[in-house]
Amino acid sequence: MGSAMARRLLQAGHRVTVYNRTATRAEPLVAEGAVLAASPARAADNEAVITMLADDPAVEVLVCGKDGVADGLPRGATHLTTSTMSVALTDRLTDLHVAKGQIHVSAPVLGRPPAAAAGELFVMAAGAPTEVERMRPVLNAFGQRVFVIGTRPSQANLLKLCANFLIYSTVEQLGEVFALVEKGDIDRAVALQMLTESFFNAPVHKNYGQLILERNFDPPGANVVLGAKDIRLVLQAGQDLSVPLPFASIVRDRFLASIARGESDLDFTAIARRAAEDGGLKT
Amino acid sequence: MGSAMARRLLQAGHRVTVYNRTATRAEPLVAEGAVLAASPARAADNEAVITMLADDPAVEVLVCGKDGVADGLPRGATHLTTSTMSVALTDRLTDLHVAKGQIHVSAPVLGRPPAAAAGELFVMAAGAPTEVERMRPVLNAFGQRVFVIGTRPSQANLLKLCANFLIYSTVEQLGEVFALVEKGDIDRAVALQMLTESFFNAPVHKNYGQLILERNFDPPGANVVLGAKDIRLVLQAGQDLSVPLPFASIVRDRFLASIARGESDLDFTAIARRAAEDGGLKT
């Protein structure tokens, strides 16, 4: 995902410095004009630095660790975080950057790497309004739409977690429907067509419905472990804000059961198997 | 709903006989050319009869009762059921009609009365293929699309219940999301716009999301009691087919809590209040 975003920036004419723990991963970008930095701190020694990482621990090490982003970023420069990370960590990064006289804008994205490569991500941005505006040319490079969510960076992350929750809970909805129609001897493809050509015609219904229909779980787009991580962050946000989320709890249990059954490396839509199994169906 | 459907048939040039327990309700249709029947049996004494009723007991009385549809329908004629009724009752009607040499086609519809009036319902049809085809001109009169679901009439009803389950569980999804974003100080309208202009842009998201956003629960489109009835039928179908449906159980509890709090006559989207209340928000 990070590569695709960096490439979009190069294509848009920005000067881009890149860093990856595995330097060889950055080679194609260097061939396209990017400069390779020796450390996160060096990469951050610019007008702005963008991070795109897998999870909270990766962000924390790279930003707060030795030779990390926070060490290298100049006063007045901007850290644009785009990872799906926790609200709590986002707030801690904001505090850290404020303390160092740096700017923090958060802009997590909705979409998979091919959408990034095509500049078709949906971007949720939050931070000080003038700073968000200053980042807009960057965000437009990989996003088809930029939605401004609020003035506290972590608000964008909270909404991003909500979007992911909607994705996972839609998979559960469809899993329950598929189990019911299959036991009622209805052709699942007929059922999905009817639903996705009437009231339920969003990408979230069509794309994931098709994967579940085809039981197309391997190789994964995003795997079960990643989904389990996301839903944990959703529930963590709910806990920190004292908001019970019963659907999220059920989805969490589906992910845990999938991991317990050895499906960690399948596509996350494999959690739809659980409703089928509970109904006594082969999966 | 029945009026709107009958009017579409008249407009399409069909001869239409109508019956309503409250005869005055049928007067506008009579003014437009329909013939008023004195009983369901008389209304059924035709090539085909269509029933559109609120719930199982209403269907059972009107079809199986004295001077009911089953009494009046000639051998070889067709009963087209369009109500959202239980799989079990649909199966019993099929058996009854078979025993009497009558035809049963089931064709529940997705959409509200204005869609019926505009001929824009989505129709799920099931029954013997030749009989479903024979009904197609009728179905086309009020439906923008006719999906053929299977050969057993009740299969259409099972899928219709699944569609309603998707509607109600989407309301719960959005209710949880709204509670979370509101406690996170995000403008709910901003959140809804972002979601419905990216991956979650189906009518089910937009229409019900807007009602929840505006807390526009009175007067109801369809009320809480009707929703509670539907989700009960979904769970009943799950029970009869031995399929656990955890999301449906949660939605059922939301409906029961709404009824217990005196919200029976509000729009069913009022169940989104429950997630907000559990999060300590004013609703």
Next chain:
Amino acid sequence: MGSAMARRLLQAGHRVTVYNRTATRAEPLVAEGAVLAASPARAADNEAVITMLADDPAVEVLVCGKDGVADGLPRGATHLTTSTMSVALTDRLTDLHVAKGQIHVSAPVLGRPPAAAAGELFVMAAGAPTEVERMRPVLNAFGQRVFVIGTRPSQANLLKLCANFLIYSTVEQLGEVFALVEKGDIDRAVALQMLTESFFNAPVHKNYGQLILERNFDPPGANVVLGAKDIRLVLQAGQDLSVPLPFASIVRDRFLASIARGESDLDFTAIARRAAEDGGLKT
């Protein structure tokens, strides 16, 4: 169960007339002094009649059907219902008996057949206070304790359903605990001993905990289908009174999943397998 109760009455010196759809089943009781009746109506033609049946439909046929209990019971005589049946049916029977000038006392029991044979059941009685008192010698014949619950017969049934709900939900509690300790490499027997010799030392913990520990599901004491019926009645009562019961919904799903997996004839404690399976354990 009915036999054991009748035998206790004979042993206490009561005159007893018996009826069973399968007459041979009543033979041992006849050998012990009971009189065999040819129909429920004949059996009911006495000062009082006691019914103990498996479920609502069995009660309805035997009481309200042709030559049923309600036909034979004299005015002023008492129908003592002891089955675990629905609140709704119990209310209907009360209305029926009132209309016929008969008395209705409800007295469902807690305990299995051996407890009945030993006179050690726990009895929940409800009805008009003087009528409940008049039945006390009968209730004392098979019960170690008689608790008077209320003046409306169905109140006893509601509490009986609550007791059964506590049993089934305790099985789920223990199932979750066993799954967790087993995956934590704790000896399940050690865990059960610790729990049942400290705060959790009720019969409901000890008896069912032991069955789950030993995976002793066959032959059943009471089977999965019976448990599924009970929990359905609990949820039905919750629906009629508008009370959401989230634990009951989860237990219902466990029963449905057990039925879907072919475990209908196992002891109902087999639903504890579900938590283990969800945790990836062999069961």
Next chain:
Amino acid sequence: MGSAMARRLLQAGHRVTVYNRTATRAEPLVAEGAVLAASPARAADNEAVITMLADDPAVEVLVCGKDGVADGLPRGATHLTTSTMSVALTDRLTDLHVAKGQIHVSAPVLGRPPAAAAGELFVMAAGAPTEVERMRPVLNAFGQRVFVIGTRPSQANLLKLCANFLIYSTVEQLGEVFALVEKGDIDRAVALQMLTESFFNAPVHKNYGQLILERNFDPPGANVVLGAKDIRLVLQAGQDLSVPLPFASIVRDRFLASIARGESDLDFTAIARRAAEDGGLKT
């Protein structure tokens, strides 16, 4: 709790050194013969040190922080942890002590301070068998029973979390039952008596049932925040071991809703209000 345990040790003739962040809290114990230490490290500079603290962060600071227990404990000496803390932290402490040549025995306890004062706690002990045995005189000073759970210290903590889960989920069971019987016009006291004098007569039923019956939530024995913390640790253990715990998720939501409604400082049995409220009852 810690005071009561220390007093029992003094009474049993042990030499006791005490430490509390608020030194005045330790004064009564000093008056009874204990020696006051100036830091956790000083308190730990003995044959064995016992810690009893509120939560994971408190343990972590006191054990691993500067002048902490781990700094002061001699090689070969034993750290006996008795707090209800996470499995993960317990494992980390074990690793830490092993690395320093120290012994770690874990022995969380079931019971409230008065039980500790009377020497009537239930103790769950885990660790190397010889080390657990060497601690037995200490454990016997405040425990009526010592159960040996396993050889890995954290196993005792996992079982302790299970016991707490059983307590909280029993409160939810009873809350649902009370809501149902109250709406069925049954006297709640009658219902509780019947249940706790038949199959459901464990301390967990009687003690907490009484508190819920009397709506006796203030002052708290242990408050809602503490319960919320415990159930979070249970779910965390379930996540780390990949075991879905649907009852625990529901209980978690009850705690969050109670916190959201401003009930943080009430007794944790106040979560029984949620089922009542969902049923439309005053609480």
